Amino acid sequence: MRVDLQEKKLGKERLERIIEICVAIENHQVDPFALNVDDIISVVRQYFPHWDQPDELKLDAEALHHLASVIQLQSEWVKQRSTSLYTDPFLLEEKIRHTSKQGMIKVFASAWSPLVESELLSLPAIMQGLLYWDGLVPLGDRWKNVDVSIVETSSVSKADMVKARVLSDKEFGEELECFWQELKLGVNEKCLDGKIAYWDFVGAESYEETVHRAFLTAFLVTYGYATLEIDRLEETVDIIPFEVARFEPLSVQSVSVPIAVSVEDWQKWKEGKQL
Amino acid sequence: MSAKRKGQYAGKVKKASQMLFYKRHVKPGVKGWELHKALGNDYPKVLDVLDDYLKPLDMQVKVVFEEEKQPEKPTIEELDKARFFVTLRNVATKDKLMGWRVDDLAGLAIAISYIVSNKGQVARKDVEKLLGEKIPNWKVGLNLDRYVRYGYLIQDDKGQLCLDWRTRAEVDQKKLIELLLSFDTEADASEMVESN
Numbered sequence: 242m243r244v245d246l247q248e249k250k251l252g253k254e255r256l257e258r259i260i261e262i263c264v265a266i267e268n269h270q271v272d273p274f275a276l277n278v279d280d281i282i283s284v285v286r287q288y289f290p291h292w293d294q295p296d297e298l299k300l301d302a303e304a305l306h307h308l309a310s311v312i313q314l315q316s317e318w319v320k321q322r323s324t325s326l327y328t329d330p331f332l333l334e335e336k337i338r339h340t341s342k343q344g345m346i347k348v349f350a351s352a353w354s355p356l357v358e359s360e361l362l363s364l365p366a367i368m369q370g371l372l373y374w375d376g377l378v379p380l381g382d383r384w385k386n387v388d389v390s391i392v393e394t395s396s397v398s399k400a401d402m403v404k405a406r407v408l409s410d411k412e413f414g415e416e417l418e419c420f421w422q423e424l425k426l427g428v429n430e431k432c433l434d435g436k437i438a439y440w441d442f443v444g445a446e447s448y449e450e451t452v453h454r455a456f457l458t459a460f461l462v463t464y465g466y467a468t469l470e471i472d473r474l475e476e477t478v479d480i481i482p483f484e485v486a487r488f489e490p491l492s493v494q495s496v497s498v499p500i501a502v503s504v505e506d507w508q509k510w511k512e513g514k515q516l
Numbered sequence: 517m518s519a520k521r522k523g524q525y526a527g528k529v530k531k532a533s534q535m536l537f538y539k540r541h542v543k544p545g546v547k548g549w550e551l552h553k554a555l556g557n558d559y560p561k562v563l564d565v566l567d568d569y570l571k572p573l574d575m576q577v578k579v580v581f582e583e584e585k586q587p588e589k590p591t592i593e594e595l596d597k598a599r600f601f602v603t604l605r606n607v608a609t610k611d612k613l614m615g616w617r618v619d620d621l622a623g624l625a626i627a628i629s630y631i632v633s634n635k636g637q638v639a640r641k642d643v644e645k646l647l648g649e650k651i652p653n654w655k656v657g658l659n660l661d662r663y664v665r666y667g668y669l670i671q672d673d674k675g676q677l678c679l680d681w682r683t684r685a686e687v688d689q690k691k692l693i694e695l696l697l698s699f700d701t702e703a704d705a706s707e708m709v710e711s712n
Contacts, residue, residue, distance in 0.1 A: 333693070353686055359539065
């Protein structure tokens, strides 16, 4: 059992290393042919029987996906070399270094056909311009002074501000805390696995309320009250509340996760809920 | 094409030449769909006639497709998305600078040929290093920015330089590389010594 676990750990490390190399190749930091595809496939094949957990299988699929990208890059490289346009960059660089400016121009001019383009005013164009000028209202008339009436300053109560929706009836921190409690309660009541689907939590009766809840959820995640679990294969987003707020996300470099909350998405969610 | 048919196209050719010669947008040239709208469905034929007229004047109608690779038999949809220009067919030696400064044009030639040889993409700092060997360093950056502004080169957010629409319209890349490789550098060097 222990041997199997060790084997799994080693396999995961090797797959992660493979992915790392493949990504470096995809970013043009390493030569695509530095990777021996046969060796890598044998490593992937060797560890495949050990994988039974979704995250392990995901890692395996990810390694194969990146490997496919590397093979594509290798194929492009071969194709490019086999075209008549290919020239050894080193050879060409040497040639450029040893050719004078005049020589370069001589060569370039033979392969260059510059654009022909004119700018010219015609009589009708001038007439059109004059007519436009005649019809143009002077700036003073177009930018009339905005009529701003002077009003007396006076005080306004918090209740009026809340009524005018300038202020919320709760402090933001307090509202966030309540929202966090609601999330925890919702997860405990509805879900056994400690997480809730993003739309099931954020979705509300009206679109405005949904946007407000999405806004607060973003702060819950940013401030370390909850986290997001994103499954890119299944295209699902879940919210996992923390029992105790974790403030590390604010101190370490975090990743922004854009989630669109469009009217269409909200309507789709609402229709799905009604079915 | 017969003289009769050319006559039928005369009006459309006149319109096409006005559209292609005179600047209409910030970017030179005319989009295929604009020509389609102004000249009708047979605008590719109109452009063929115009090209015939331009031949004795050492000019040509050039088309640059959206995709880098030129389709063998372009469809009308592909032509509609393409951009059309009038270019010179050959640049006579006496006019070879076309108003450019010798340093600037040589720099452009070097940058384009270096990018072509590097699979169409190269780090800006590598081009700067190469140009810096023959052009003052303070000028290298300015020149590269100018080539980008004119549409010869395009720079991505990772600092990689690629060829842009204008190079595709104006430069025969294959010919440039072939000529450069076959250029006699020794004769060129001795010519330079003699002229000095």
